[in-house]
Amino acid sequence: MSLLPYIFRRILQLIPTLVFILVVVFVLVRLLPGDPASALIGDRALDADVQRINHELGLDQPLPVQFLYFLKQVATGDLGNSLSLKAPVIDIVAQRLPVTILLTTMAAVIALLFAVPLAFLAALRQDGVVDTVIRGVFQVGLSMPVFYLGLVLLTVLAAGLHWFPVGGYGETFPDRVYHLFLPALTLALSLAAVLMRNLRSAIIGVLGAEYVDFARAKGLKSRLILIRHVLRNALISTVTLFGLSVGTLLGGAVITETVFAVPGAGRLMIDSIYGRDYPMVQGLTLALAVLVSLTFLLTDIVQAWLDPRVAR
Amino acid sequence: MSALPSQALTPALSVRDLTTTFVTSAGRVTAVDNVGFDVFPGEVLGLVGESGSGKSVTLRSIMRLIHAPGVVGGSVLWQGRDLVTMPERELRRIRGAEIAMIFQEPMTALNPVLPVGLQIEENLKAHTPLDRAGRTKRALELMDLVGIPEARRRLSDYPHQFSGGMRQRAMIAISLASNPKLLLADEPTTALDVTIQDQILKLILELKRELGMSVVFVTHDLGVVAATCDRMAVMYAGRIVETGEVASVFAKPRHAYTRGLLGSVPRSGAERTMLLSIDGTPPSLAAIPPGCPFNPRCSFATEVCRTVVPPLDEVSPARLAACHHHDRVAAAGSPVA
Numbered sequence: 164m165s166l167l168p169y170i171f172r173r174i175l176q177l178i179p180t181l182v183f184i185l186v187v188v189f190v191l192v193r194l195l196p197g198d199p200a201s202a203l204i205g206d207r208a209l210d211a212d213v214q215r216i217n218h219e220l221g222l223d224q225p226l227p228v229q230f231l232y233f234l235k236q237v238a239t240g241d242l243g244n245s246l247s248l249k250a251p252v253i254d255i256v257a258q259r260l261p262v263t264i265l266l267t268t269m270a271a272v273i274a275l276l277f278a279v280p281l282a283f284l285a286a287l288r289q290d291g292v293v294d295t296v297i298r299g300v301f302q303v304g305l306s307m308p309v310f311y312l313g314l315v316l317l318t319v320l321a322a323g324l325h326w327f328p329v330g331g332y333g334e335t336f337p338d339r340v341y342h343l344f345l346p347a348l349t350l351a352l353s354l355a356a357v358l359m360r361n362l363r364s365a366i367i368g369v370l371g372a373e374y375v376d377f378a379r380a381k382g383l384k385s386r387l388i389l390i391r392h393v394l395r396n397a398l399i400s401t402v403t404l405f406g407l408s409v410g411t412l413l414g415g416a417v418i419t420e421t422v423f424a425v426p427g428a429g430r431l432m433i434d435s436i437y438g439r440d441y442p443m444v445q446g447l448t449l450a451l452a453v454l455v456s457l458t459f460l461l462t463d464i465v466q467a468w469l470d471p472r473v474a475r
Numbered sequence: 476m477s478a479l480p481s482q483a484l485t486p487a488l489s490v491r492d493l494t495t496t497f498v499t500s501a502g503r504v505t506a507v508d509n510v511g512f513d514v515f516p517g518e519v520l521g522l523v524g525e526s527g528s529g530k531s532v533t534l535r536s537i538m539r540l541i542h543a544p545g546v547v548g549g550s551v552l553w554q555g556r557d558l559v560t561m562p563e564r565e566l567r568r569i570r571g572a573e574i575a576m577i578f579q580e581p582m583t584a585l586n587p588v589l590p591v592g593l594q595i596e597e598n599l600k601a602h603t604p605l606d607r608a609g610r611t612k613r614a615l616e617l618m619d620l621v622g623i624p625e626a627r628r629r630l631s632d633y634p635h636q637f638s639g640g641m642r643q644r645a646m647i648a649i650s651l652a653s654n655p656k657l658l659l660a661d662e663p664t665t666a667l668d669v670t671i672q673d674q675i676l677k678l679i680l681e682l683k684r685e686l687g688m689s690v691v692f693v694t695h696d697l698g699v700v701a702a703t704c705d706r707m708a709v710m711y712a713g714r715i716v717e718t719g720e721v722a723s724v725f726a727k728p729r730h731a732y733t734r735g736l737l738g739s740v741p742r743s744g745a746e747r748t749m750l751l752s753i754d755g756t757p758p759s760l761a762a763i764p765p766g767c768p769f770n771p772r773c774s775f776a777t778e779v780c781r782t783v784v785p786p787l788d789e790v791s792p793a794r795l796a797a798c799h800h801h802d803r804v805a806a807a808g809s810p811v812a
Binding site: 374380387391 | 650
């Protein structure tokens with residue numbers, strides 16, 4: 164059965180989502196307290212100057228007009244200029260977003276590398292010592308705030324043992340991966356805890372399924388049964404959870420990037436919100452929302468690939 | 476029904492003292508209690524009983540498919556080797572290759588996320604030297620053999636794209652892929668429509684003849700036993716209470732429970748009378764009554780039945796029964812004769 168028709172349908176469904184994202188982004192930014200003109204020229208701005216700047220930015224127009232203007236901009240790839248960085252938003256996003264994408268991808272991979280084997284270990288020794296220890300350690304990981312965990316790792320592994328840089332971002336790709344390892348690990352641990360718990364119970368459920376007994380009755384090797392029959396079925400629910408967690412992961416990236424001084428989109432977002440950099444916030448929100456939508460798309464495709472009943 | 480096949484002198488499968496216990500919150504439960512029977516080459520043995528009588532657990536214990544905390548004791552001799560104690564690695568070469576099993580509910584026994592063709596081929600990969608092309612060819616043959624039309628197209632289909640009957644055929648194709656010598660069938664027709672049931676039964680009997688297999692057929696349906704089995708073993712509360720050739724058991728049951736079961740089967744052509752039912756319900760396995768487990772429901776029961784467990788003894792040639800009053804039961808005659 165080919166997945167292509169399903170993927171095509173799923174991509175079509177992305178269009179209304181994107182329109183909705185545009186509306187929400189536009190409205191949200193205008194609901195932020197304070198106005199950009201004051202932010203731009205300070206508290207002692209003259210009313211006339213504020214009016215002039217508002218006019219230059221088109222902020223004195225009615226909202227529907229502003230929205231149409233916004234749509235036209237987005238369509239042409241022009242997201243305006245950043246008020247604080249004095250450069251096109253699209254260029255800054257193009258520069259900063261890949262950092263965050265690399266960071267969250269690394270975090271996701273690390274989380275999976277932890278979660279899948281440990282979930283198996285725990286599930287196969289259900290309620291045994293290994294299971295209890297794994298679940299206990301991850302319970303602690305889960306209840307620790309990301310920024311605190313980040314600081315602990317930073318103090319021990321970077322400042323103390325000098326295994327990793329304290330912060331920043333490298334020049335070459337391997338160097339970047341090396342720089343991002345600690346922040347990614349920080350980000351990964353709480354996700355790993357969630358995924359591990361979910362996958363563990365999914366595996367326990369699948370191990371009791373009749374098709375696993377049937378696979379045993381066929382004389383298949385245990386490893387083949389675990390990977391082909393158990394893991395694949397157990398992953399179905401975990402993949403959904405994983406997709407939903409990407410939003411949380413991006414939220415966590417905001418904090419992690421601040422703690423580790425990583426020049427990513429998360430930290431830029433914080434700075435722009437404080438600076439009331441409307442075009443920047445708008446552009447970033449848009450980019451992140453599209454990123455999350457694409458992740459959901461990818462999740463759905465992976466899920467349909469794992470479970471052919473989904474793509475009917 | 477035919478008599479035992481001539482080569483019946485040495486059993487293919489010999490089950491002795493098979494006992495399966497589970498530790499539950501209600502205490503230690505014995506689901507299969509000292510069960511013993513033989514299966515001869517080429518014969519169909521029916522394992523009959525109500526739900527919870529231990530027939531499915533018996534079948535799974537033979538294949539060592541009991542999950543922890545279940546414990547299996549006793550011996551299951553397959554061509555001289557004991558399946559209960561043999562190492563997992565050795566057992567794996569017997570499972571699916573020499574002894575195959577089909578389950579009651581094909582929807583849950585087939586892996587929902589793998590194409591049916593792959594589920595056939597992985598059996599072939601485990602037990603035959605066939606290469607990829609050879610496996611596909613054999614999978615097609617098997618699909619034809621079990622009567623799945625358009626086999627080539629259906630190899631890549633998933634179980635949910637099959638109808639109930641076709642799914643059960645697919646499961647049979649998977650089980651029989653490596654030409655097993657013994658088929659353990661756990662209520663293979665219970666989940667199917669009556670018309671489909673008949674087709675599947677015929678298919679299993681046909682394949683049994685063609686491949687020269689023995690079959691152990693677990694069922695609660697005496698109609699199925701009459702139509703398919705050579706011999707039968709009746710189970711109650713985890714024990715075998717009566718065994719014998721099907722015709723002779725039907726003609727003259729020698730255990731009150733067997734007699735009760737036979738009386739509860741509706742028959743066409745018979746005078747329209749009330750169906751007999753067995754009073755009461757089977758005991759919980761955690762609270763089996765002392766003496767004969769059937770005594771609280773038994774109209775033949777006397778004082779001895781409430782205190783002494785009746786042994787499974789030979790009561791007439793080729794007939795075993797575990798009943799203190801098998802003579803009185805036999806004298807009462809069969810409700811279906």
